[in-house]
């Protein structure tokens with residue numbers, strides 16, 4: 001797939017900027033805080049309706065403006081599509097495809113696919129389980145857009161069940177007298193869908209990532225990725241998962257009521273990353289942890305391509321310069337011209353000449369994009 005144009009209006013520090021992408025690789029160069037990451041974030045939003053920066057919608061909208069707008073033209077094997085996303089301070093969003101407003105955001109997902117890779121991704125190794133759950137969920141949204149809907153349902157039931165548990169704390173009711181069973185049933189139904197999809201996605205991703213990791217580390221390291229669901233998963237059959245989920249909920253009913261929060265479910269899942277059988281967080285240098293993240297990203301690219309049958313975009317936010325030459329080459333060899341790639345950097349000096357020659361270079365300054373570095 002190929003992103004032909006992007007038009008940002010009142011998005012972050014862009015007032016009204018059109019960009020036309022004229023090569024498979026585009027390098028966005030500029031000093032810090034000029035708007036390079038913002039542009040990549042806009043593309044990420046079109047792909048996933050999420051931002052890895054965990055921003056709220058009001059952060060996207062330029063000061064003094066009521067709405068932010070992102071428009072794009074995308075070429076796929078199936079034809080050309082116009083995408084439009086309107087963001088408002090109050091969080092209400094409007095999505096449109098080829099000029100037609102879509103009622104379900106799910107129908108917007110899966111049109112543009114992208115893998116985002118930034119220095120924040122090191123948190124995948126160093127951060128807590130929530131970071132890895134978020135990463136997996138964002139990938140799943142692209143593999144199966146219906147997952148966005150399932151996840152939203154689960155989170156809604158979870159919030160309602162937590163509110164009910166809090167209410168129970170203040171009442172004289174016991175867990176048996178209460179209507180908790182109604183919430184349990186809904187949590188189990190939606191949560192099981194989340195668990196089974198996470199399990200399936202990781203089962204496909206893990207061998208790809210392990211193979212990349214072996215190759216990048218020169219066969220000195222073995223990466224293992226294990227899904228550790230909070231609900232014991234013996235078999236990935238819906239009935240079995242539901243039964244296990246329900247019985248764990250029933251076992252924890254008293255502590256849940258005491259603490260006023262749900263203690264069982266996929267909101268407590270973990271994805272374990274180990275290198276040579278040692279937890280990756282404790283393993284080795286920053287360089288080795290970067291190898292792991294690079295392997296995950298290359299696996300994401302490969303898996304999305306396998307599933308959607310077209311190469312997704314790759315968004316490299318200030319990471320190329322952080323990789324050593326051999327890891328850089330591994331990445332660049334994989335990309336070639338197959339994956340349209342948008343790269344941000346503060347210095348062009350870190351790129352090899354051949355790459356520079358075949359890339360479109362755009363200069364970013366205070367929310368404006370220039371095609372040449374001439375005196376402005």
Ligand SMILES: Nc1ncnc2c1ncn2[C@@H]1O[C@H](COP(=O)(O)OP(=O)(O)OP(=O)(O)O)[C@@H](O)[C@H]1O
Pocket residue numbers: 011012013014030031032033034035036037038039058059060061062063318344346364
């Ligand atoms: N809603 C907004 N309205 C106006 N300006 C914003 C908004 N959100 C962010 N900005 C501005 O965008 C700039 C940050 O841009 P961005 O994160 O893209 O930096 P960058 O060019 O990628 O640089 P770095 O290398 O530091 O990441 C800051 O100047 C910030 O004030």
